[in-house]
Amino acid sequence: WQKKYSQRRHLVKLLVLQNKNKRVLCPRSLESFANWQKAQKSKAKYQAKAANQRRDYLHKLTTHLVKQYDVIAIEDLKTKNLQK
Structure with a gap:
C-alpha cells in the first residue's frame, strides 16, 4: 500500500508539472x-x-x-553519573 501510494503520488506530480509547463487553461490540481x-x-x-495495534499492545x-505488581518505581538515572 505504501509503494502504491508513492507511485501514484509521483505520477500525479508529474502530470501536474506537465500541465503547468504546457500552460493549460484549466490545470488539474492534486485533488482531481x-x-x-x-x-x-x-x-x-x-x-x-x-x-491502534501498537496502542492496544x-x-x-x-x-x-x-x-501483577503492587508497587512500580520509575527512576530517572543519568548514565554519566553511573559511569563515575
Missing part, C-alpha cells in the same frame, strides 16, 4: 486525481490500524504490569 485519493485513503486506513502490557 481519483486513484491518488484512493491510495491516500487506503494508506491512512492501514497506518491507523497499525497505530501497550495498553495490555501496562494493565498486566499494574495488576
